[in-house]
Amino acid sequence: MEEQVQKQSWWPKLVKVVSDHPLVFIILFFFIIPFIMPYKALATQIIIWGLFALGYNVCLGYTGMLSFGHAAYFGVGSYTTGIVLIRLWPNIWFGIFCGMLMGAITAFVLGYLCIKRRGIYFAMLTMAFAQLIYFLAFQWVDLTGGDNGLRNIPATPVTLFGYDLHIYEPLRFYFFVLFFVILSLLALNRILESPFGQVLQAVRENEPRAKSCGYETTNVRWLAFVISGSISGLAGGLHAIYLHFVGIDSLYWTTSGQVVMMTLLGGMGSFIGPFIGAGIFLYLEDMLSALTSNWMIFLGVIFVLCVLFFPAGVWGTIKNLSTRKKD
Amino acid sequence: MEALLKTINLTKNFGGLSAVSNVSFSIRKGDLQTIIGPNGAGKSTFFKLITGEIKPSSGQVLFLDQDITSLPQTKVSHLGIAVAYQITNIFPMLTVLENVRVAAQSRKTTFNLWSKALNHKALAEESLAILELIGLADFQGDTAANLSHGDRKRLEIGIALATKPKLLLLDEPTAGLSPHETRQTIELIKKIAEGLTIVLVEHKMKVVMEVSNTITVLHYGKLLAQGTPDDIRNNEEVRRVYLGGVKC
Numbered sequence: 001m002e003e004q005v006q007k008q009s010w011w012p013k014l015v016k017v018v019s020d021h022p023l024v025f026i027i028l029f030f031f032i033i034p035f036i037m038p039y040k041a042l043a044t045q046i047i048i049w050g051l052f053a054l055g056y057n058v059c060l061g062y063t064g065m066l067s068f069g070h071a072a073y074f075g076v077g078s079y080t081t082g083i084v085l086i087r088l089w090p091n092i093w094f095g096i097f098c099g100m101l102m103g104a105i106t107a108f109v110l111g112y113l114c115i116k117r118r119g120i121y122f123a124m125l126t127m128a129f130a131q132l133i134y135f136l137a138f139q140w141v142d143l144t145g146g147d148n149g150l151r152n153i154p155a156t157p158v159t160l161f162g163y164d165l166h167i168y169e170p171l172r173f174y175f176f177v178l179f180f181v182i183l184s185l186l187a188l189n190r191i192l193e194s195p196f197g198q199v200l201q202a203v204r205e206n207e208p209r210a211k212s213c214g215y216e217t218t219n220v221r222w223l224a225f226v227i228s229g230s231i232s233g234l235a236g237g238l239h240a241i242y243l244h245f246v247g248i249d250s251l252y253w254t255t256s257g258q259v260v261m262m263t264l265l266g267g268m269g270s271f272i273g274p275f276i277g278a279g280i281f282l283y284l285e286d287m288l289s290a291l292t293s294n295w296m297i298f299l300g301v302i303f304v305l306c307v308l309f310f311p312a313g314v315w316g317t318i319k320n321l322s323t324r325k326k327d
Numbered sequence: 328m329e330a331l332l333k334t335i336n337l338t339k340n341f342g343g344l345s346a347v348s349n350v351s352f353s354i355r356k357g358d359l360q361t362i363i364g365p366n367g368a369g370k371s372t373f374f375k376l377i378t379g380e381i382k383p384s385s386g387q388v389l390f391l392d393q394d395i396t397s398l399p400q401t402k403v404s405h406l407g408i409a410v411a412y413q414i415t416n417i418f419p420m421l422t423v424l425e426n427v428r429v430a431a432q433s434r435k436t437t438f439n440l441w442s443k444a445l446n447h448k449a450l451a452e453e454s455l456a457i458l459e460l461i462g463l464a465d466f467q468g469d470t471a472a473n474l475s476h477g478d479r480k481r482l483e484i485g486i487a488l489a490t491k492p493k494l495l496l497l498d499e500p501t502a503g504l505s506p507h508e509t510r511q512t513i514e515l516i517k518k519i520a521e522g523l524t525i526v527l528v529e530h531k532m533k534v535v536m537e538v539s540n541t542i543t544v545l546h547y548g549k550l551l552a553q554g555t556p557d558d559i560r561n562n563e564e565v566r567r568v569y570l571g572g573v574k575c
Contacts, residue, residue, distance in 0.1 A: 190440075190441060190443075191440045191441075193443055193444055193445070194439055194440050194441060194442055194443065194444055195432055195435075195436050195437075195439040195442065195444045195447065196436075196437065196438055196439055196440045197440075197444065198425065198428070198429045198432060198444050199429065199432070199437055201418070201420075201421060201425075201429075202418050202421070202429045205418035205419055205420055205421055206416060206417065206418050206419070208416070209412075209416045209417065209418065209486070210418075210429075211400055211401060212378065212380070212400060212404060212409075212410060212416075213404060213409075213429070213430045213433040213486065213489075213490055214401050214404035214405045214433040214434070214490060215401065215433050215437055216401055216437065219437075219438075220437065220438075223438065
């Protein structure tokens with residue numbers, strides 16, 4: 001009997017250590033994935049989408065707002081970074097900053113229009129506005145390239161103390177992106193542990209009560225939405241640089257759907273979940289699309305099974321399993 | 328002494344139904360008043376009108392001589408009116424301590440993004456003191472959803488207290504509690520009543536008669552009677568519509 005307890009006890013402990021220090025383990029994990037993925041660019045894609053899902057999770061997991069329009073902030077970030085690099089100033093830092101800023105501004109404006117509604121109305125409104133932006137970009141061919149997408153985003157050299165970093169080589173580019181991902185993680189961690197982070201959770205748990213305690217919950221949700229939009233914009237900007245191209249589909253509702261899927265797959269309300277979700281999603285996509293052109297069907301089945309049997313997501317399920325023994 | 332809270336001809340109609348009609352009520356600072364009445368008499372609606380959760384059809388609410396009738400709920404809360412709800416209304420997945428702390432924090436800061444919540448020592452101490460008062464200090468690290476019904480009802484009061492109200496509205500704090508838990512809650516109410524003005528809605532006559540100085544009886548949204556516990560006990564009309572067979 002005692003032996004059995006000992007035998008089972010190592011992995012719940014591991015899970016507890018990981019969930020108590022999520023940042024340390026995520027960052028450790030980041031240094032491993034480029035070497036375990038079939039190719040480096042896939043790892044880059046995973047952390048970019050993971051970053052997007054992380055930003056989305058501020059909305060869904062931490063504040064409890066189901067947005068179906070996050071493609072807008074991701075896509076606007078992508079286009080802004082691309083357009084700034086092509087037309088305005090070929091400086092990669094400035095380009096990425098502009099992408100993030102435009103993501104935040106878009107979320108600020110659209111957020112104002114959506115945030116007063118709740119639940120399904122909120123979801124539909126966010127989706128409708130995102131589609132509006134999609135059609136705007138589709139029609140505005142001079143600026144965005146329309147259906148052809150935004151092409152030829154320059155590979156501007158990145159220098160540090162006058163030394164060229166040669167970032168456009170898969171592994172180096174991965175670490176370039178990782179730099180932004182880690183910065184965002186640290187910033188978000190700080191925000192979520194702040195008094196404001198506490199209010200966010202209170203609003204998610206029980207908005208009427210938070211209001212009766214004297215919080216302006218509408219403004220709280222709005223600010224969370226803007227933070228979420230800015231991270232999404234940043235992810236979009238990095239994605240544009242990664243591809244040297246922005247496709248019109250980055251604004252399409254499928255992009256919104258994809259980030260919802262990744263977040264649910266990985267598990268909401270944690271730092272680790274979105275990255276696990278992005279990893280599983282993109283890895284499966286990569287693997288299945290090599291085997292069959294109908295990979296979406298299989299991914300769909302896996303997603304449905306996950307939602308049916310692991311509603312807490314992969315990370316949530318692991319965590320629940322590890323604590324279940326105690327009760 | 329001047330009234331802390333005063334309602335003047337407060338009326339709320341839901342369609343053809345008048346949930347609260349022409350209620351003029353006032354409470355002095357430091358007083359504990361109870362509102363009783365049969366189910367559907369408009370007691371909870373009356374509370375919601377005071378806190379600004381719903382707006383009255385007509386009439387006025389004055390708090391500290393200020394007209395708060397049309398103020399939004401959050402403003403009313405900041406002026407110093409707190410409610411402990413009848414249907415327990417806590418933050419289920421937060422810990423017991425976090426429940427109280429986040430309520431206490433509402434008096435200080437909302438949009439502080441860049442400091443650690445756990446470093447605000449004063450808030451934590453304040454919240455712990457409240458947990459001691461409501462007898463939940465031993466459960467501070469537990470998830471609120473796992474508390475027993477009685478403990479949740481007291482946490483509900485703790486959340487309201489954490490916002491440092493001048494006036495506390497208690498909506499059936501002993502509903503569904505065991506005799507033992509009811510006893511605990513009565514003691515708690517007596518303790519907090521020492522420094523606080525309280526309006527209590529309650530069904531258990533034993534509780535009502537024990538704690539209140541003044542009793543107001545509502546019936547079909549109308550004010551039926553008002554007076555000391557003895558007055559109410561001996562009031563013919565009150566006995567007929569409400570007290571009925573209840574011994575008190």
